[in-house]
Amino acid sequence: MPVPSTMFHVGLGAPGGPENLAVVEGRTPEPRAGEILVRVEAAGINRPDVLQRKGEYPPPPDASPILGLEIAGEVVALGEGVTGHALGDRVCALANGGGYAQYCAVPASQALPFPKGYDAVKAAALPETFFTVWANLFMMADLKAGESVLIHGGSSGIGTTAIQLAAALGARVFATAGSEEKCKACLGLGASRAINYRSEDFAAVIAEETGKAGVDVVLDMIGAAYFERNLKALARDGRLSIIAFLGGAVAERVNLAPIMLKRLRVMGSAMRPRTAAEKQAIRDELLEKVWPLLEAGRVTPVIHAVMPYCEAAAAHRMMEEGDHIGKIVLTFG
Numbered sequence: 208m209p210v211p212s213t214m215f216h217v218g219l220g221a222p223g224g225p226e227n228l229a230v231v232e233g234r235t236p237e238p239r240a241g242e243i244l245v246r247v248e249a250a251g252i253n254r255p256d257v258l259q260r261k262g263e264y265p266p267p268p269d270a271s272p273i274l275g276l277e278i279a280g281e282v283v284a285l286g287e288g289v290t291g292h293a294l295g296d297r298v299c300a301l302a303n304g305g306g307y308a309q310y311c312a313v314p315a316s317q318a319l320p321f322p323k324g325y326d327a328v329k330a331a332a333l334p335e336t337f338f339t340v341w342a343n344l345f346m347m348a349d350l351k352a353g354e355s356v357l358i359h360g361g362s363s364g365i366g367t368t369a370i371q372l373a374a375a376l377g378a379r380v381f382a383t384a385g386s387e388e389k390c391k392a393c394l395g396l397g398a399s400r401a402i403n404y405r406s407e408d409f410a411a412v413i414a415e416e417t418g419k420a421g422v423d424v425v426l427d428m429i430g431a432a433y434f435e436r437n438l439k440a441l442a443r444d445g446r447l448s449i450i451a452f453l454g455g456a457v458a459e460r461v462n463l464a465p466i467m468l469k470r471l472r473v474m475g476s477a478m479r480p481r482t483a484a485e486k487q488a489i490r491d492e493l494l495e496k497v498w499p500l501l502e503a504g505r506v507t508p509v510i511h512a513v514m515p516y517c518e519a520a521a522a523h524r525m526m527e528e529g530d531h532i533g534k535i536v537l538t539f540g
Contacts, residue, residue, distance in 0.1 A: 210244065210283050211235055216273050216308030217519040217537075222262025225523040228274075230516065236271065236305065236312040238286035241483075243315045245298060248280040249331035249513075250306040252522050252535045253364065254428075254451060255479065260523065266304045267479065274519075275306020276479070278313065279321070279331035280539075289315045297321045299330035301338050301486060303479065307519060309539050316487035319494055322501040332364070332508035332534040337497060339450060339478050340369045342489050344426050345376075347474055348448040352377025354423035357413060357440055359433065361398060362389035364534040365450070367509040369426055370396045372497065375505045381422060383409050385529070392532045396509070410436040421445060421469075431455035438465040449475035509533030515540065 218231035238244040256274045258264035279299040300318035305311045321330045360366040361382030373380045374397030382393040383404045390401035402409045421442035432454030500506040511531040514522050
């Protein structure tokens with residue numbers, strides 16, 4: 208089937224609320240050198256999409272202004288110099304933008320095959336979340352088998368992924384969540400203890416559960432509001448990996464002494480500003496070390512809702528309400 212010159216996508220009229228999202232028609236992108244063009248069947252929704260919609264996370268200068276950072280579908284065109292992909296391949300990919308659309312051009316080096324037995328919806332729930340978790344928890348924070356980890360936001364797409372991967376690779380997992388239902392979900396995914404942050408102090412629970420030793424790694428998406436307690440919860444030579452600032456980016460009047468006294472490492476990163484080579488390195492490790500876990504059923508994406516792309520505004524509202532467990536995915540007919 209020839210690629211049409213125009214397509215429908217979710218447009219953003221102006222930065223602001225979900226109501227500013229609407230389906231519009233525009234030109235179909237053409238793949239540049241090193242890119243593949245994918246006919247999108249499904250696209251995952253992520254927190255950075257919400258920030259971009261609000262005007263707080265602008266795309267890089269060379270990226271599509273259309274929202275959407277992870278897609279799944281069929282390869283329909285190849286840019287100059289692309290190898291390792293063929294027309295008709297079923298791939299999921301980390302996009303630099305443009306995912307909420309019928310067609311999306313993505314770097315070939317950021318695309319992976321569907322895991323065996325996966326459909327587009329399950330495959331679309333993988334790239335942004337798995338790239339983020341693998342890069343921050345395993346490549347940067349160097350979580351190893353036999354260590355312990357505290358994962359904040361355990362019921363989110365990031366959290367449900369991190370719990371499963373950490374448990375599957377031999378770590379002892381603790382997770383925080385905001386309701387008993389969400390805590391139960393975390394336990395079902397492999398956490399040894401789920402902490403309801405609305406009724407429990409996670410630092411105190413970690414001290415009790417570890418005999419005051421603390422955990423080796425904390426994966427944090429809250430930021431300032433949790434910073435001091437994260438330092439308290441870490442063991443000697445522990446690592447704090449920060450991936451978002453849902454609780455603020457400025458930590459005031461924080462006691463930094465534990466960083467020195469316990470030889471702690473504090474790190475953070477965002478996925479979008481990483482270079483193409485860095486993203487390819489993450490892709491290669493996922494294919495080698497994580498795809499076998501997905502295909503064996505030891506790890507699987509948790510999907511809360513599947514909605515047509517014309518309901519993107521409702522999907523964004525769902526994410527901001529925060530009652531979901533796992534991923535929200537848009538489909539394209």
